[in-house]
Amino acid sequence: MPHCRSDKRPTRINNRKKIEKDLDERLKHLRVLSRKPSANPLRIKLSHVSLGELRANYRPRHIGVDPVLLQDAPNFTIYRSSQDTPLLLYGSDDGFIAARFRLKDSTSDLLSQLSAAIDALPPTKHYHFKGIKRSAYQTRHYGLWCPYMLQPKLTAEHRDDADVADQFIHLCQPIFCEMTAILGGLAPRVFKEFQRHPLPNDAQRPCGAWSACAINNGGNHPNETNVHRDVKESPYGYSGVFACGDYIGGDIVLYELRCKIELRPGDVLLFPDSLIHHNNEKAEGSRKSIVAFMQDNMNDYWVRKYRIHKRGSE
Numbered sequence: 001m002p003h004c005r006s007d008k009r010p011t012r013i014n015n016r017k018k019i020e021k022d023l024d025e026r027l028k029h030l031r032v033l034s035r036k037p038s039a040n041p042l043r044i045k046l047s048h049v050s051l052g053e054l055r056a057n058y059r060p061r062h063i064g065v066d067p068v069l070l071q072d073a074p075n076f077t078i079y080r081s082s083q084d085t086p087l088l089l090y091g092s093d094d095g096f097i098a099a100r101f102r103l104k105d106s107t108s109d110l111l112s113q114l115s116a117a118i119d120a121l122p123p124t125k126h127y128h129f130k131g132i133k134r135s136a137y138q139t140r141h142y143g144l145w146c147p148y149m150l151q152p153k154l155t156a157e158h159r160d161d162a163d164v165a166d167q168f169i170h171l172c173q174p175i176f177c178e179m180t181a182i183l184g185g186l187a188p189r190v191f192k193e194f195q196r197h198p199l200p201n202d203a204q205r206p207c208g209a210w211s212a213c214a215i216n217n218g219g220n221h222p223n224e225t226n227v228h229r230d231v232k233e234s235p236y237g238y239s240g241v242f243a244c245g246d247y248i249g250g251d252i253v254l255y256e257l258r259c260k261i262e263l264r265p266g267d268v269l270l271f272p273d274s275l276i277h278h279n280n281e282k283a284e285g286s287r288k289s290i291v292a293f294m295q296d297n298m299n300d301y302w303v304r305k306y307r308i309h310k311r312g313s314e
Helices: 013-034 051-056 067-075 110-120 156-162 163-186 188-195 296-306
Strands: 041-043 077-079 085-091 096-102 139-144 212-220 239-249 252-254 259-261 267-269 278-280 282-294
Touching: 013 085, 013 163, 013 188, 051 096, 077 267, 096 163, 110 163, 110 212, 110 239, 139 156, 139 163, 139 296, 156 163, 163 212, 163 239, 163 267, 282 296
Parallel strands: 041 085, 077 259
Antiparallel strands: 085 096, 096 267, 139 212, 212 282, 239 267, 239 282, 252 259, 252 278
16 A cells, blocks of 8 residues: 655646546446446335434444344344345335345455464554444454544554554455445545545545555454444445454444344444444454544545535535
């Protein structure tokens, strides 16, 4: 992954126009691909929730899940993993909410490599933890973000691990590219908003459309994780998670959707993790995952840099 360059050349308007044109061309290509014969997805319209309602209820702080949903969780609908049938979930307003896909055969060989690479990452340093503890999973963050600063920069863990972090991000590129293509096919506006504006010093987005990723290592037989929302992400975006390792269980519970989604190694899930309370159930075996995300403070940076209106503020 290219590091931020040290030159201070200003980003020109024509560079942003070129990015916009390139994104339009990529979306046109994705629309052509979507019309080709492929596996028929399982399309579910959820009558009890809408995308608009989820966004209207968003708050940029941690709020506990509805106790009724917690009580009802054992009875939630379970969507089992399928190699041939993607899962698409829409709200009652026809807004796209979530999708699960199996990675292409061309990326399946990466799963064992990624699992081994996650185990081989250097031990994490003990940074002061400022958020809410979500699980006993070992988690680190690679890529670009800008919490508590005005301009995006590489995470402390990425800077610490240096070449190891760059090599790991490079290994993940085929999967990030496939996840980006899925995002473009299902949420083209988010696809463009995530990539429309340049990063400082022409730095590249490390994770496809996303600027950063979280790497989660549950070790052996990880316990259930705590229920949470990722409130630092934009309510108008989606995060992408893919799982690897050798395990059973570990289903993702999406409380407001009243469902559980099975994620087998090689499955990808896109969903708005800032809007939906979620957690992982207990797993047997070695479960790992990588979550590509875009923090809302990246949007704040672009608002400051290019004097644009922040979505939802107009």
